[in-house]
Amino acid sequence: MIVKNVYTSIGVNRTPSSLDWGSNGLICYGACNAVAILSPTINGSCKIIKTLVEHTERVNTVKWIQRNNQAEFELVSGGDDSRCIYWNIKSPNDYRKISLNGHENSVTSVDAVFHNNEITIVTSSADSTVRLWRFKPEKEEKEISSFQVFNLSSGICFAVKLFVLPTNNILLAFATDDDKVHICGETSSQNFDKLETLLGHEDWVRSLDFTLDNIGDVLLATSSQDSFIRLWRISERSIKKEISVDELIKVDERTFAIGKKTFVLSLESVLQGHENWVYSVCWNKNKDDGALQLLSSSMDKTMIIWTGHFKEVKDICWEPKGEFLFSVSTDQTTRIHAAWTMNKCLNYHEISRPQVHGYDMQCIAVISRYKFASAAEEKIVRTFQAPGNFIENFRNLVNSENDLEGDEILKTHQKGASVPSLGLSNKAVYEEDLKHQVDEEKKFKDEYPENYFVPMTMQSPPTEEYLIQNTLWPESQKLYAHGYELYSLAATIDGKILASACKATTVEHSEIILWNTNNWKILQRLRSHKLTVTQMKFSHDSNRLLSVSRDRRLTIFEKNNEECFEAVAYTDRNNGIHERIIWCCCWSHDDKFFATGSRDGKVVVWTKSNEVQDSSLKDYQSVATLVLETSSVTALAFAQLSFNGYLLAIGLESGIIHIYKFNEKSFECLTTLNHSDGHHLSVNKLEFRPNFSGFQLASCGNDHLVRIYDIQG
Incomplete structure (x- = not known):
C-alpha cells in the first residue's frame, strides 16, 4: 500500500528566530516539536514537503x-x-x-x-x-x-x-x-x-x-x-x-x-x-x-508571512460532499482547507477562517455544506452559516452546481461578518451595511469602522491579512444547556440532529444533549455515562448514536418508534474489554461494524448479532481485538475497500498512524506513517474524505499539524 501526503498545514512557532528561507528556495521553520520544510514554488503555490522530527x-x-x-x-x-x-x-x-x-x-x-x-x-x-x-x-x-x-x-x-x-x-x-x-x-x-x-x-x-x-x-x-x-x-x-x-x-x-x-x-x-x-x-x-x-x-503587526494553526489542533471534519475540511485549534480559530487548482495541479490551501474566538477551540460538527457548530472551553455551543462572499468564492473555486443551500443564503444578502469591539460573536454584515460603511469612513477618516469587512473575489489563495479580515462567518445561534466546558460534538449525516457533551464528573453533567437543528430546541437528554463523553458518532443512517467515555464504557443509543433515542446496549465491568479511558470511536460505511480505541492500546471492533445475550450489551458483541502495546489509541476512521474488507486508520498518542485492513474477523497492517510522515505528538482525529473516488485521509494532532494523505494500493 502506498500512502502519499498531499497536504500538510501547520503554523510557525511563535518564537523570534523560528524561520529561515534558504537560497535553495526552501523555507525551514519550527512547527511544534518538528522542523517543517516548505517549498513556495510548487505549481505556482506553496507546499510543506517534509517534516523533520527528532526534538x-x-x-x-x-x-x-x-x-x-x-x-x-x-x-x-x-x-x-x-x-x-x-x-x-x-x-x-x-x-x-x-x-x-x-x-x-x-x-x-x-x-x-x-x-x-x-x-x-x-x-x-x-x-x-x-x-x-x-x-x-x-x-x-x-x-x-x-x-x-x-x-x-x-x-x-x-x-x-x-x-x-x-x-x-x-x-x-x-x-x-x-x-x-x-x-x-x-x-x-x-x-x-x-x-x-x-x-x-x-x-x-x-x-x-x-x-x-x-x-x-x-x-x-x-x-x-x-x-x-x-x-x-x-x-x-x-x-x-x-x-x-x-x-x-x-x-x-x-x-x-x-x-x-x-x-x-x-x-x-x-x-x-x-x-x-x-x-x-x-x-x-x-x-x-x-x-x-x-x-x-x-510587534506592530507590519509583517505577516503565511498561515496555519500554531497550537494543538483538536478536531477536524469534512464538509458532507468532501469538498473542504474544517479544523479547530487551541489557537482559538476555526479554519477551512480546500483544494485549489493552479497550473492544472491541485494544491490544498486555507481558504477561510470562519471563527476567531476568545477561548481555546475544542470540537466541531458540520451540519451541512454551509453550516457548522463549534465549541470551545466555555459552556456554549455556537453555530455558524457561510456568508454570501464565501459562497461566491467557493463556487468559483470548485465550479459548484445545483447548490440550492447556497442560493437560499445569497437571498439573505449577508455578505460577510465582523467582530464588534469587545465581542466574541461574529456579526453579519449585509449589503446595506457596506454602503453605510463607505459613508462612515468618509465621515471619520481617523477611526476604524465597526464593519471592516470588505467583499473580495479571490483569484489566488488568500493572504493572512485577507483571512483575518474578510473570511469570518456570521454566528447564527448560541446554545445554552451544559454546566461545564464543552468537550465533544456530533451531527447526523442529514444534519437534522446535533449532539453535544461537556466535561463531567457526575452522571448529571455527563448527559448527552440532542438538538433539533431546524429550531435549535432540545430534543432529548441522554444519560448513560458517569464521566466526560470523549467522542460521539452517529451511524450513517442517523438511527444510532455511539458514545464513549472516560468511564471506560461505550453506549449505543437507538431511535425507537417514537423517533426518540434510547440506550439499548452498553458495556460494564463484566463485558467491557477496554481497561482504560476510551478515547475514540467510529462506524463502518455500512454501519455493520463500529470500532473503539482506548488508552490501554486496544482497538476493538463490535457488531450487532442475531443473538441476544444476558448482559448489558444485549445483541451487540465484539468480533476482533487489536492490541498496540506501545501507545494509547486516540483516533479511528473506517473506509470502504473496493474488495472484501474494510480500511481502518488508527492514530496513536505517540503520533504514529497505522493503516489496517479489517476483514470482519482479523486485522492486517498495510502501512505505518512514522513521526515524520504522520504526527510527532498525539493524533486527535482521523477522517476519510467522503464522496471521493479513491482514499484521502485527513488527520490532526497536538503537534499543530493538519495533514491530508492520498492512499493507494
Missing part, C-alpha cells in the same frame, strides 16, 4: 547552512528539549542528523557557517550560556560536544550570529539582556575572544544579521525592543580616525584586531519606523545589481 519539545530556532554560495542541504535547529540538532537532507530518503549536547535548558537561538571544510555552530540557551561547536560534516558522528562556552552568569542571550570576514576570519556577535551586543573574533587557536561591545539600544536586542556591501565592508543590523534598528559598519583599516559628519556631530570609530588584521567599527545609521518591538532583521542583496535591502518585522 521532543518545541523547536525555537532554525537556520540553513550555506556552503560556498551553493544551494543549502544542511540546517541546524534548537528547541526547548535543551538540544541542538544538525540535519543533512541531501539524500531525500536517508536524512543524517547529529545531536549537539551540552545545554541544560531551552536553546533559544542558533546560527552556523561552513568554513575551511568545517561547520561552526553557535547556540544560546536559557541556561545562561553561549556555546560553540565545530565538526567536519563528512565524518560519521552521532553527537558532539561544544569546544567553547561563554558563561553569562545569570544573564540571557537573545540572538547570535556568525559571519566569515573577507580576511577569512570568523566573527561572532551575540546580544544579551543588558541591551548590549558583544562582538567576538576567532583567534589563531580557533577559539573566540571578545573584541567590542556595541552600546546604544535602550532595550533588549532581539535580532542580528551581517552582510557584505559592494566596497567590501561588513554591515551589521541590530533590532531591539526599543523599536529602533541600528546599522554598524566594520571596515578593515590600519589607522584609527574620526570621520566628521558635520560641525556638530562626530562618529567615533573603535578599532579591534583579529590576528594581524585591524578593523574599524562605527555606527552607520539609526532606523526609526516601527512602533513596537522589532523582533527580526534580515539582509538581502540583489543578484543583478548588488543593491542591499533590509527586511524587518515587528
